Amino acid sequence: MATGTTDTTDPLWYKDAIIYELHVKAFKDSNGDGTGDFRGLIEKLDYIQDLGVNVVWLLPFYPSPFKDDGYDISDYRGIHPNYGSLRDFRAFIREAHRRKIRVITELVINHTSDQHPWFQTARRAKPGSARRDYYVWSDTDTKFPETRIIFTDSEASNWAWDKVAQAYYWHRFFSHQPDLNHNNPQVVRAVLKVMRFWLDMGVDGLRLDAVPYLCVREGTNNENLPETQEVLKIFRKHLDMHYTGRMFLAEANQWPEDVLPYFGSGDECHMAFHFPLMPRMFMALRQEDRRPITDILDRTPPIPDNCQWALFLRNHDELTLEMVTDAERDYMYREYARDARMRLNLGIRRRLAPLIDNSRRRMELLNSLLFSMPGSPVIYYGDELGMGDNIFLGDRDGVRTPMQWSMDRNSGFSKADPARLYLPVIMDPVYGYQSVNVEAQERDPSSMLRFMRRMITLRRQHKAFGRGSLDFIRPDNRAILAFIRRYRGEILMVTANLSRYVQPAELDLSEFKGRIPVEMIGRTEFPPIGDLPYFITLGPHSFYWFRLESPAEPIKAVRAAQEELRKTPLLALDEGWDTLLQPEHLFTLGHEVLPPYLALQRWYRGKAREITSCHVIDWCKLGASFYVMLIRLQYDAGSPEDYVMPLKIVLGRPAESLAQEIPDSVLALVRTRRGEGILYDALMDRASYDILLTAIGDERQFTTQNGGLIKAVPAGLYEKLVGAGHAVRSVRKVGAEQSNTSIIIEEALILKLYRRLEAGINPDVEMSLFLTEKSRLNSIARVAGTMQYRYPAGEEATVVMLQEFVPNRGDGWSAALSWLPDYYEQAEKRLAQGETAPTMDRPLLSATAMPAEPPDAFIAMAGPALQAIETLGHRTAEFHLALTEEKKNPAFKPEKATAAYTQQLAEAVTRQIQEALAILTAKSASLPPGPGADACRILFEAPSLLERVGSIALIGEKLGHRIRHHGDYHLGQVLLTETNDFIILDFEGEPLRPLSQRRGKGSPLKDVAGMIRSFHYAALTGLADFAGLSMKAGEKVEKNELLPWARAWYEWMSNAFIGAYFATTAGAPFLPAAETDFILGVFLLEKVFYELNYELNNRPDWVHIPLAGIIDITLQQYDRQKRTT
Missing domain, CATH: 3.90.1200 (Aminoglycoside 3'-phosphotransferase; Chain: A, domain 2)
Structure with a gap:
């Protein structure tokens, strides 16, 4: 029975993954034996959650003789006793999933330990028998001469003699790790059982170790064989048949074009590491030239839409230099590993910080590239702190030392005597645990850990980083790396200076003329993009992430006509809001400011009646200078009406800018002791949406001045639709005329403010929630949350509804008006030629029984409109049918x-x-x-x-x-999607x-x-x-x-x-x-x-x-x- 898994509604969750790689033994020791364990890991899950990552990748934790740090597995279905028990593992899975953290574990299926029961049985089995053929055997060590040796520092051959079997067995890595024979279907079936064992435990993903070497065939180099692809297809078919929301991550240390087959047609591995990119990032940094990065990414072929690259800077192995040329390898050794003890096999065994001389700027720059390039980033434990290594330890142990939690003994990792630790903690003056540890960096707002948390949070807010396309900008200055990421209407630009010195760059952004680059960390707006190349200056080893935003879209009206109707009034308010909220000024607001402003608003419904009085009946403060006013209008005839007015006051230069940008949203000029400004509609301010989204997500309640209550309520899909972090960087007003005000937020959400307050259940909210939660209808926008106003007498009215924004090409009304000019142009030509209009020769409503066939002339003139309208008919029918199921x-x-x-x-x-x-x-x-x-x-x-x-x-x-x-159904109430469907x-x-x-x-x-x-x-x-x-x-x-x-x-x-x-x-x-x-x-x-x-x-x-x-x-x-x- 599977331990509870995380939400599986998004099968492509791994595209938005930020993966944290750790070794259980290195993270936290809970029982004082000197080795980390699952109970200790559970204790530190809150730290992992606070870091912002959403996936944990565990290195092998199975029973093992530990000749290769656990990659020599002796039992696929157990937990090494140093780490705990299967019960502890299940508890870890539950706790991780409770925190919305997925778990990837290792499936080391290329080889086993020579202590594994399979091998012990095989070496004693009769040659040619099924058990014997679990591994690859030979009477000679000269078979497969074309195959390279991977561990050149420790192995002279890929064959090892076994005295018991009296034969040679095949191994691609260490001689104590015999390779399984995946050419044998029985081995494949046995591995499938192992795979299912851990997936049933609740594991979300499996890292397939060393997959290029699974199968062998004489006359080849025994890498990337078609037989291996067939084995992977079997694994994937089995996975998809029995599980949802699970994933394979391939470790294939190959050139990008050689890795491509491991994705298949989207039917093999979901993810694969991009090994060649990693060393080239370090090369580009040292050479101060973008070409190593751009060249390898230009060489990277497209992969299936449901697949993803995994990117990393460092991991538990050496910085591999297999996928570089000999000259590039020599360069990397010379620049990054002058001491021979830093080298291992064809790589460099160092952590990130020591590799780049502990340069904070370079660490930030490299991590910014890791988070912004196409793929899902992998962070190696401790690199978020800038941990060091110990090159005096053997093999790759130097980068696998205990996590540094505090200045306490053993860096807070364990209470054991230091001599009992599985490896000693780092103790040198620069990287030692007294200097580099979690406790100290959590207290330091400028620490590397704090920087990493901010960047991870920012990265998770923008799916374009994980799912978007990549387009390089190539300025003349090769020290500048710049590229564009696009996804579903969001456009991000990354610029990085690879040089030690300040560098200028002129970027060709003509495609984005008129857009405003907004720096994503500080939300600073840069000058709009114009006709000339965009000039930018970057400091040494610095970077910028920009969101290229369209200019705001305020309500458009004919300003000259407005000047005839309304002269903007002036309010003298000594203390700003404090003065305005006094009764006499509220009276002025209601009688001199609001009525003429309301008369010009599309959403105001009372234009046919004369206002006899306007009063502010209640108000409350939602945020800094952000107030919500509730006003009541009395008319010369009929019942009164209540309206919602979110308002802000701004002074000084920002007020001048806003007055120019959104003149139609300015209610009054304001004069205070601190300067002059404007009173304006708060929905025109992006900062308002940070407050509103956070209020809904946190279920906040705001008590109003006169005993009412504004309460925010998240829907069940809030977290899925809104996600973590609500820093709003782009908003735009829906351009179509409507009776409310709708604002699109980050091209992902749409916030609707119901201007007129009506006590009772709002049918829009009620219907939207019902269809979101109770139907299978795909042609709606799902609800993320609402805000309600409770009158002092107890009645409630809906103020706000927050929904997902569905990318589209505009509403049906806009689509129709875009189709019609071509139609009328053709009609005009046909009329000039004496043709008559192809009107129907039968009553229109007879189509309820049998629609007429349109003449060929009309079909030719109508273009795509006719098919689109037929689709709309089908979607309307499906909508009505969904409402019959309750x-x-x-x-x-x-x-x-x-x-x-x-x-x-x-x-x-x-x-x-x-x-x-x-x-x-x-x-x-x-x-x-x-x-x-x-x-x-x-x-x-x-x-x-x-x-x-x-x-x-x-x-x-x-x-x-x-x-x-629906009740008010027309073309303006449907959206035409990119696929010519309708919402x-x-x-x-x-x-x-x-x-x-x-x-x-x-x-x-x-x-x-x-x-x-x-x-x-x-x-x-x-x-x-x-x-x-x-x-x-x-x-x-x-x-x-x-x-x-x-x-x-x-x-x-x-x-x-x-x-x-x-x-x-x-x-x-x-x-x-x-x-x-x-x-x-x-x-x-x-x-x-x-x-x-x-x-x-x-x-x-x-x-x-x-x-x-x-x-x-x-x-x-x-x-x-x-x-x-």
């Missing part, structure tokens, strides 16, 4: 429509149309001539429309099941309706009607835009000449949407039993009159579109239907 929750359980409900529906739709007609009657005289004429016709046709709508009551129970649905958003419902109605159940055909109306809006808006552009270009096209072509686009897109929707929902219980086209037609009328009401009250300039919809489309559809029936 059986218990009464808020989402479907209900049968009754005759009484259908009667109420008829009355409600009739009443809504009558209300819109009343407003139209009152305002028709003030409309321009064209819309005014349309209004007169609508008022004339009103009785027949109302009669038709009322007849829906006769449908009764045949209406179909009532379910929850459905904003389940708030129609803003003019009360919450109780928006949470109600009804026919999902209302959503279908809403989308059809959106196609009409798009067709006419696109035509208006096209005509305006054409006139500017001198192409005088009369708008009405293309109206039939607009109708054709609207009809055929609606036909495609309806056809796909009803094909997917066929047989669904929410579909009407009869007269589907008539019912959908009633919902179309309901929707278009809602639009009329909304535009008259909120966007008078748009009123011509619903008027044209009623005249030119809705009524004509019914007229056409009458003519054809």
Whole structure:
């Protein structure tokens, strides 16, 4: 039975891994025997967690004679008694997983110890028998002459004589480590059992040691054989068949092109070490030239998308120089290992700090490259401190000394007598444990440990480092290494100075013109990128990480028009906020500042009514100079409304900059004793989002001035969606007009502020949480958390919802407007050639039974739009079907429509149309001539429309099941993804309706009607835009000449949407039993009159579109239907 594993929802977790390599024996001794153990490791897991790494890689801990520090395994299924027991190991796995730390262990399958029972049996078995063939035997030591010797310092041959077997056995490493014979299927099966033993324990990954040498074949060099690849495919197939979220890490010390086969087609090893890069980083540093790094990475071939490189600076072995030329090896020895005792085999046995003369700058630089290059970084224990080594110890023991925890005896590693330690601690004056230890560095804010923690935290916040592409920038100055990392819209730039001296560089960043480089550690903004090469100066061995951010996107409006409406008021506030929060100044804020500001905001809903009073009813402070005001508006008619205003005051030069950048978000000028500034919308300040995200993650509560409460609540997916660390470096406002304010954070999250406070359950939050937690729907944005305001009387209202941001190409509305210019350009040409518009020759709503086939001419003109709209129809259907699956929750359980409900529906739709007609009657005289004429016709046709709508009551129970649905469905509520699919958003419902109605159940055909109306809006808006552009270009096209072509686009897109929707929902219980086209037609009328009401009250300039919809489309559809029936 597997010990609990970490979250397996992301199968590519290893791409974001930061791996900490350690030896159990070297980390912490819990029982005073001089050797580290699993109980000691458990004691120090909090240190590993605080370091920020999310994966621990354990060196071998199995029973072993320890002739090769545990890589000579004598029992694959045990724990060396010095380290504890299997029970201790299980406890370690549980504790690591509880801290969200994954565990990688060694699967040393190329060889065993000569004390392993398999070998002891094989040496005594009959030649040619199955047991004998667990290993590779020969009567001569001259077989495989093409194979190189790896350990040249200690071995003269790859064959060793065994007196018991009276034969030679094959070994690629030490002679006491005979190689297993993976050409034998029985060996492969035996290894699979070992693999499953540890995976069942809960191990997340297996490092496959020395994989290039698994199989042998005469006439080859016995490295990288196809037979080895087949063995690895067997292992991987077995892994994928029985486990999820597990990983293989290959140790293949080969050139990058030779390592590529170990990934296969993504069906062998998930990860592999990039051995050749490591020595070249040290070469580049010493030569002060980027070429060793750029050359090897240019030579590195692409790997499968589900695979990853593992990068490292140092590890438990020597700094291997196998994958360098002879000249490069000589150079490395000369520069980094002048003392022969520092050398071992074909490498250098030194830790990171001594290699680079304990230079703090160079350590920071090398680690910055380790964390920013393509791959997952591996940190060797102690290197986060700058630990030293002991070259006077044998073999590779010099880099495997005890972890240095404190200045106490034995560096706090063990209470044993120093003579009993498995190896002595480092005691020299520079690297000794008295100077270099965890306790001291945790207290020093400028220590290497603190630096590493900061860099690891920063690295984990940006997936572009682990998953992004790599593009080198090649300035003339070769001492400068610069490259771009990109992932899902995030663009990072890394610059590093490999020289001992200050260096200038001119970087060609023309591709990123207009973007602002923001240094990621201090969040310092550099000058925007312009037309000229970007000039930068770097100090000796220094580096910068930049995020290339787009300029902020404040609300755009016609400033000249605003100056006519509002003169920015001046507030004299001696002490800033302290003065503003006094009653007399709050009164001024409510009566002189807020009303004219609100009148210009898109999200303000009361434009059709006159404000009679505006009061601040409550407020609280969320952070430095960050306040939330709750205001109540009284009107000349109707109920009052409450709104949320997050506000900040800033003074001095930042205020001048903000006033220029976001003038539409400035409420007032401010004059204080400390200087002049502005009062502005806090959502335009990036720092606000650090506060909001942290509040949600920490479940903070803020008591308000008048006894209310703002409480932040994380959802179950908060940690997965937001991750560790919330330093926000880029925010941008959603450009589309909407009734709330939405801000995209780090291209990963979207924060929606509900401007109008409404007591009760918010349908947007309720629906989003339900679909996140209860459905398998992929076409939604999952919820990370919310913020609620509790009134002093106890009622609650939603203030904020935080969701994942889905990378996309814009909403459906933007997509439609981008498709239409090409369509109208073709229409214009066809019109000039005498062609007529390819409108439908049958009623549009007949598509509910059988969609019409669009003519070839329209298909050619529509381009990708037609297929996209069909996909939208399918996704809409799947969304509605997901809302039929709930059986218990009464808020989402479907209900049968009754005759009484259908009667109420008829009355409600009739009443809504009558209300819109009343407003139209009152305002028709003030409309321009064209819309005014349309209004007169609508008022004339009103009785027949109302009669038709009322007849829906006769449908009764045949209406179909009532379910929850979107409620305000249109092209602006869906996002077009990079794969031409759609994400459905904003389940708030129609803003003019009360919450109780928006949470109600009804026919999902209302959503279908809403989308059809959106196609009409798009067709006419696109035509208006096209005509305006054409006139500017001198192409005088009369708008009405293309109206039939607009109708054709609207009809055929609606036909495609309806056809796909009803094909997917066929047989669904929410579909009407009869007269589907008539019912959908009633919902179309309901929707278009809602639009009329909304535009008259909120966007008078748009009123011509619903008027044209009623005249030119809705009524004509019914007229056409009458003519054809």
